[in-house]
Amino acid sequence: MRGCRLFVGIGSPHGDDRVGWEIALRLSERKSSLLVVRSACTPAELLDWLEGIDILDICDAVASNEPGSLYCWSWPAAEIEQAAFRGTHDMTLQAALMLADELGRLPRCTRIWGVGIKPPLSGDALSPEVAAAIPTMVDRMCEALHHA
Amino acid sequence: MSEERTVRVEALTRVEGEGALHIRVNDGVIEDVQLNIYEPPRLFEAMLRGRALEDVPDITARICGICPVAYQMSSVHALEAALGVQVTGDLRVLRRLLYCGEWIESHALHVHMLHVPDFLGFESALALAKDHPDEVNRGLRLKKHGNQLLEVLGGRAVHPINVAVGGFYHLPRREELTRLIPDFEWGLQAAIDAARWVAGFDFPRFEEAYDFVAVSHPDEYAMCEGPIRTSDGMAISADQFEKHFREQQVPHSTALQAVRIDTGQTYLLGPLSRINLNREQLLPAARRLADELNLEQPCRNIFKSIIARSIEIVQAYEEALSILRDYRPAGEPRIKYEHRQGEGAAATEAPRGLLYHRYGVNAQGFVTKANIVPPTSQNQSQIESDLRDYLPALLNWSDDEVARACERLVRSYDPCISCATHFLKVNLDRVS
Numbered sequence: 001m002r003g004c005r006l007f008v009g010i011g012s013p014h015g016d017d018r019v020g021w022e023i024a025l026r027l028s029e030r031k032s033s034l035l036v037v038r039s040a041c042t043p044a045e046l047l048d049w050l051e052g053i054d055i056l057d058i059c060d061a062v063a064s065n066e067p068g069s070l071y072c073w074s075w076p077a078a079e080i081e082q083a084a085f086r087g088t089h090d091m092t093l094q095a096a097l098m099l100a101d102e103l104g105r106l107p108r109c110t111r112i113w114g115v116g117i118k119p120p121l122s123g124d125a126l127s128p129e130v131a132a133a134i135p136t137m138v139d140r141m142c143e144a145l146h147h148a
Numbered sequence: 149m150s151e152e153r154t155v156r157v158e159a160l161t162r163v164e165g166e167g168a169l170h171i172r173v174n175d176g177v178i179e180d181v182q183l184n185i186y187e188p189p190r191l192f193e194a195m196l197r198g199r200a201l202e203d204v205p206d207i208t209a210r211i212c213g214i215c216p217v218a219y220q221m222s223s224v225h226a227l228e229a230a231l232g233v234q235v236t237g238d239l240r241v242l243r244r245l246l247y248c249g250e251w252i253e254s255h256a257l258h259v260h261m262l263h264v265p266d267f268l269g270f271e272s273a274l275a276l277a278k279d280h281p282d283e284v285n286r287g288l289r290l291k292k293h294g295n296q297l298l299e300v301l302g303g304r305a306v307h308p309i310n311v312a313v314g315g316f317y318h319l320p321r322r323e324e325l326t327r328l329i330p331d332f333e334w335g336l337q338a339a340i341d342a343a344r345w346v347a348g349f350d351f352p353r354f355e356e357a358y359d360f361v362a363v364s365h366p367d368e369y370a371m372c373e374g375p376i377r378t379s380d381g382m383a384i385s386a387d388q389f390e391k392h393f394r395e396q397q398v399p400h401s402t403a404l405q406a407v408r409i410d411t412g413q414t415y416l417l418g419p420l421s422r423i424n425l426n427r428e429q430l431l432p433a434a435r436r437l438a439d440e441l442n443l444e445q446p447c448r449n450i451f452k453s454i455i456a457r458s459i460e461i462v463q464a465y466e467e468a469l470s471i472l473r474d475y476r477p478a479g480e481p482r483i484k485y486e487h488r489q490g491e492g493a494a495a496t497e498a499p500r501g502l503l504y505h506r507y508g509v510n511a512q513g514f515v516t517k518a519n520i521v522p523p524t525s526q527n528q529s530q531i532e533s534d535l536r537d538y539l540p541a542l543l544n545w546s547d548d549e550v551a552r553a554c555e556r557l558v559r560s561y562d563p564c565i566s567c568a569t570h571f572l573k574v575n576l577d578r579v580s
Contacts, residue, residue: 041213041306041307042213042306045295045305045306047288047292048288048291048292048295095274098274099273099274099277099284102274102277102278102281103277103281103284103285103288104281105285
């Protein structure tokens with residue numbers, strides 16, 4: 001029997017940093033009863049949402065020289081430490097996941113999806129490269145969710 | 149031969165925002181203590197001028213992700229004063245409920261994740277979680293309850309969007325609030341347990357002759373309304389604030405500091421001041437707990453702020469539960485008003501202390517002037533004063549130990565630097 005699945009898109013209103021929110025919006029439009037979709041401003045927020053969750057998928061923007069490049073890691077993954085998630089908040093995604101793990105809250109399967117972006121400026125719109133990558137990312141996630 | 153010593157904390161940790169501490173000691177004499185707030189000014193007041201007054205609570209909420217409700221409450225009360233509007237009855241009660249949510253989430257976060265590690269010798273909440281998972285889980289659950297209240301009543305947990313001049317945009321349904329009751333019943337007892345836990349910690353012996361300042365109210369533990377009182381007996385209305393308290397610029401900080409105009413002295417805001425000035429107005433469970441924990445009256449040890457903060461979590465749960473049980477939505481979500489030229493001020497109690505706003509508005513409903521004085525900037529010079537008095541007892545310690553002890557004192561204030569710039573590196577210079 002499949003457990004409860006949670007997708008969290010992390011982002012901000014600034015340019016390509018909103019890509020996690022955009023992907024959350026697209027996933028919620030697919031209306032899967034198996035998937036809870038949420039948007040977060042800070043990684044720490046997901047600590048509130050893990051009760052009863054079996055599979056956790058998180059999507060955030062990743063600093064990259066190739067805007068629109070797509071990534072997926074299974075937690076724990078050495079690459080995540082090197083990947084510069086562009087959170088400006090106190091608790092990084094890595095710290096939030098480590099804390100969840102320490103407290104026994106981490107789901108049995110946690111995946112982190114990244115979309116490469118260049119550092120955005122306040123008020124920027126989504127860049128064409130990142131906007132073009134969103135449908136592919138959503139398809140890949142749906143495929144992974146289907147097989148989970 | 150004299151000895152000069154410098155202790156630097158390049159980036160203060162477990163505080164909200166970014167800042168540093170620089171301490172210079174020459175031959176055993178503290179020559180300089182600077183709380184360096186270097187986050188860039190955020191110029192919110194200038195941003196507000198020319199905007200429709202209805203935009204103000206949503207814009208000021210963006211000043212802080214931890215205490216957005218405080219900014220909304222001070223702004224709407226000040227604007228309502230300018231418009232001659234008074235929010236009473238159920239709408240007033242719902243505003244207190246929203247503020248309870250913020251106190252719970254902000255205080256629970258600070259107590260469990262930022263401050264407790266200092267008392268138990270851990271570098272971080274992550275390290276604390278290895279040895280005290282139940283307590284950390286409890287803190288996270290309390291914080292979640294606060295966020296849930298903000299979600300239901302404010303529209304979302306961070307930067308809520310439902311607060312309007314005159315009331316709210318939308319009233320929650322009764323069942324949206326009543327379904328929170330079981331969690332809040334659990335939370336009240338958990339908050340009492342947490343307060344008993346922190347009251348058992350070892351506290352440094354350090355007492356100061358603080359001038360406590362807080363909003364007070366004869367009938368309730370003040371949050372949104374009431375005169376501003378000081379421990380030396382002054383009582384003024386919020387619109388007199390700028391006649392008695394002065395902001396001043398210092399070269400080492402992008403945040404203004406503040407002193408009392410009549411004495412030229414620093415003053416203390418926050419949970420310790422509130423409990424010292426308003427203890428009689430605590431609800432029964434919170435008051436009994438303050439007595440049971442033998443919290444002195446007044447308590448002059450800033451390190452015991454963690455006890456005061458924990459008692460205020462109990463107070464917030466107790467009040468929230470009472471409101472949740474009695475809530476029956478009725479009437480309009482907000483009071484109608486006409487635009488008119490005017491000026492209004494308000495002071496409300498943010499988790500970190502008194503937050504003052506003043507606005508001028510014109511007959512077309514646009515903001516003509518804005519002044520926002522956050523609690524951390526008001527506490528900043530008091531923090532420096534505390535450090536000057538605390539440091540002499542530490543001078544035989546290593547630089548690392550001095551830095552850690554000073555950071556711990558600073559954290560007792562739960563400073564929100566992002567609000568104030570609107571913190572922490574520590575540098576200690578020992579001159580020889």
